[in-house]
Amino acid sequence: MEYYADIAIQIMFLMMLALSLNLLVGYTGETSMAQAAFYGIGAYTVGLLTMPVAVAGLEIATSSGVAGGAGWPFWPAVLISILVSAAVASAISIPALSRVRGEFLILMTLAFQLVTTQLMGSLTSITGGTFGLTPIPPMTLFGQSLIKPSQVVIVVGIATVLTFVFCYRLGESPFGRVLKGIREQETAVRAVGKGTVLPKVIVFGVAAGVAGLAGALNASYYQVAAPQSFNLDVSILAIAVVILGGVANPVGTVVAAILLGLLNPVLDALVGAEASAWRGVIYGLALVLVMRYRPQGLIPEHQGPLRFLRRRRRRNAAESAAPARSERDRVPGAAPTATDAAASRPAPEVVLSVEGMSKSFGGIKAVSDATFDLTRGQITALVGPNGAGKTTLFNLITNAITPDQGAVTLNGTSITGLSISEIARRGMARSFQDGRLFERLSALDNVAMAIPDQRAENPFILTVRPLYVQKRERAVRQSALECLQLVGMHADAETLVADLSYGDQKLVAIARLIATGADVLLLDEPTSGVDPSAVEHVIDVISDLRAAGKTICLVEHSVHMVERLADRAVFLDQGRVLAMGSMKELMARQDLKEIYFGA
Numbered sequence: 001m002e003y004y005a006d007i008a009i010q011i012m013f014l015m016m017l018a019l020s021l022n023l024l025v026g027y028t029g030e031t032s033m034a035q036a037a038f039y040g041i042g043a044y045t046v047g048l049l050t051m052p053v054a055v056a057g058l059e060i061a062t063s064s065g066v067a068g069g070a071g072w073p074f075w076p077a078v079l080i081s082i083l084v085s086a087a088v089a090s091a092i093s094i095p096a097l098s099r100v101r102g103e104f105l106i107l108m109t110l111a112f113q114l115v116t117t118q119l120m121g122s123l124t125s126i127t128g129g130t131f132g133l134t135p136i137p138p139m140t141l142f143g144q145s146l147i148k149p150s151q152v153v154i155v156v157g158i159a160t161v162l163t164f165v166f167c168y169r170l171g172e173s174p175f176g177r178v179l180k181g182i183r184e185q186e187t188a189v190r191a192v193g194k195g196t197v198l199p200k201v202i203v204f205g206v207a208a209g210v211a212g213l214a215g216a217l218n219a220s221y222y223q224v225a226a227p228q229s230f231n232l233d234v235s236i237l238a239i240a241v242v243i244l245g246g247v248a249n250p251v252g253t254v255v256a257a258i259l260l261g262l263l264n265p266v267l268d269a270l271v272g273a274e275a276s277a278w279r280g281v282i283y284g285l286a287l288v289l290v291m292r293y294r295p296q297g298l299i300p301e302h303q304g305p306l307r308f309l310r311r312r313r314r315r316n317a318a319e320s321a322a323p324a325r326s327e328r329d330r331v332p333g334a335a336p337t338a339t340d341a342a343a344s345r346p347a348p349e350v351v352l353s354v355e356g357m358s359k360s361f362g363g364i365k366a367v368s369d370a371t372f373d374l375t376r377g378q379i380t381a382l383v384g385p386n387g388a389g390k391t392t393l394f395n396l397i398t399n400a401i402t403p404d405q406g407a408v409t410l411n412g413t414s415i416t417g418l419s420i421s422e423i424a425r426r427g428m429a430r431s432f433q434d435g436r437l438f439e440r441l442s443a444l445d446n447v448a449m450a451i452p453d454q455r456a457e458n459p460f461i462l463t464v465r466p467l468y469v470q471k472r473e474r475a476v477r478q479s480a481l482e483c484l485q486l487v488g489m490h491a492d493a494e495t496l497v498a499d500l501s502y503g504d505q506k507l508v509a510i511a512r513l514i515a516t517g518a519d520v521l522l523l524d525e526p527t528s529g530v531d532p533s534a535v536e537h538v539i540d541v542i543s544d545l546r547a548a549g550k551t552i553c554l555v556e557h558s559v560h561m562v563e564r565l566a567d568r569a570v571f572l573d574q575g576r577v578l579a580m581g582s583m584k585e586l587m588a589r590q591d592l593k594e595i596y597f598g599a
């Protein structure tokens with residue numbers, strides 16, 4: 001009995017560690033090589049806090065030569081262990097996570113893991129050196145010390161269940177949606193007005209806090225915290241569990257932790273003492289086989305019993321909330337046709353001014369001294385041959401790339417140098433030529449991500465006010481569904497974007513843009529690659545947006561479409577603005593026609 005309880009405890013420690021790491025690797029797409037270090041920080045912290053205070057006259061208070069601890073009771077010490085692990089992780093992650101690319105984080109966490117293990121072994125007067133900090137007092141419950149595995153298994157079991165529920169809820173919350181967005185397309189998350197550094201720093205801290213909890217329980221169970229229990233091998237084992245189980249699926253993590261956790265006792269029973277030599281080989285082989293034959297892991301992200309129930313519930317909700325697909329709604333307030341809208345439009349008012357914008361890439365002048373305005377409620381098209389600088393101009397206006405020169409003013413206020421997310425919050429959002437949708441999220445989640453001011457995205461509010469979060473989330477999903485309805489995509493609300501046709505993906509991208517609530521919309525080739533039968537639909541949607549008062553700037557190659565849609569066109573060639581006017585006027589000029597279609 002005690003033997004099996006001990007095995008269960010070991011497996012549950014691995015499970016907690018891997019569940020915490022899954023928040024990073026699975027949900028956020030960031031790899032940390034230091035999860036065992038935070039596990040260890042939790043273990044050492046609980047040890048130092050719970051060990052008895054050194055008493056004058058008593059030569060050695062502990063068998064590892066450490067003078068003594070703070071003499072704290074167990075549970076407050078566990079709480080502090082969680083906080084210390086989380087705080088250290090957040091502090092070290094800030095410089096790494098403020099960079100967009102994840103490679104920097106991998107290198108930095110690897111270095112942190114190695115240095116931490118080294119310090120655990122060498123700071124003998126604090127950590128007990130290579131032999132570890134011991135004896136750490138056992139965990140207590142209602143004043144009773146728990147020493148036997150059959151007693152400890154209950155506490156560790158409850159902690160594991162709570163960890164599972166916490167990680168699952170966090171991953172599936174509005175905050176988790178932002179994390180998944182960062183994993184899929186970080187630029188697109190920023191383009192809809194959300195910051196990405198803070199969520200990454202928070203999740204890094206939360207994951208480390210959970211690892212710290214596991215470490216604190218571990219140290220109190222074994223009554224020792226030693227460097228070899230928290231080294232790089234342990235971090236790699238946790239990564240193996242996450243990858244084997246299936247990223248962003250806590251059920252997969254649980255299954256993989258059980259499989260890999262059972263390997264030790266099974267090998268011990270079958271092979272005996274030499275088993276340890278085979279362990280690494282089997283881990284490696286299992287990983288290679290999974291990568292080769294089931295790269296999405298044993299239980300992939302959108303599978304498993306919990307997902308099935310959740311998706312069915314959501315699908316039912318979406319079906320009951322939305323009418324049939326053919327009934328595409330118009331943007332609220334939209335006039336029936338663009339012509340009617342033009343007749344009732346107010347006097348021209350400049351919403352966006354671009355002045356003297358320039359950008360060179362080495363010897364290529366992608367944009368050169370470009371100046372133009374966008375007028376409220378109008379569609380302005382940027383036209384010109386391939387490589388004229390249209391997309392670069394979008395990137396410069398939204399500060400996705402830094403201009404060499406130039407200024408941008410939105411509604412009379414300078415937005416030059418503001419981040420793309422801040423610009424979106426101030427009312428100008430953009431789409432991307434390549435869509436940049438969150439492919440492994442449903443159409444509804446893609447759009448819900450863009451809805452501004454979601455207090456439920458704050459993980460603190462999520463923890464302390466779960467009912468409020470549920471209510472807010474229902475309202476957000478309803479708004480997202482309405483945006484999908486505007487483009488006729490509500491019937492596919494629960495479909496993963498990766499499973500939609502290219503044309504439908506473009507419509508979801510427009511719905512996402514509408515959901516930002518921005519008044520100025522920059523659309524980069526909204527119909528490129530779209531089936532001709534769906535192009536009309538896109539044209540209708542864009543006309544409706546104008547009729548609803550949105551100011552639109554469009555990059556478009558089709559002369560026919562620009563003639564039908566745009567009130568005005570800005571003609572670019574080799575980064576320069578050559579002419580402005582209606583598309584008819586521009587195409588009446590032989591010189592521009594030759595540039596556009598080639599001589």
Ligand SMILES: Nc1ncnc2c1ncn2[C@@H]1O[C@H](COP(=O)(O)OP(=O)(O)OP(=O)(O)O)[C@@H](O)[C@H]1O
Pocket residue numbers: 361364365366384385386387388389390391392393
């Ligand atoms: N990051 C970059 N590095 C180097 N050159 C670039 C970069 N981005 C754009 N360019 C160059 O700048 C010029 C303008 O490119 P841009 O993509 O803005 O043109 P475009 O008008 O949008 O073209 P298309 O209609 O084909 O999309 C091209 O010569 C392109 O090769």
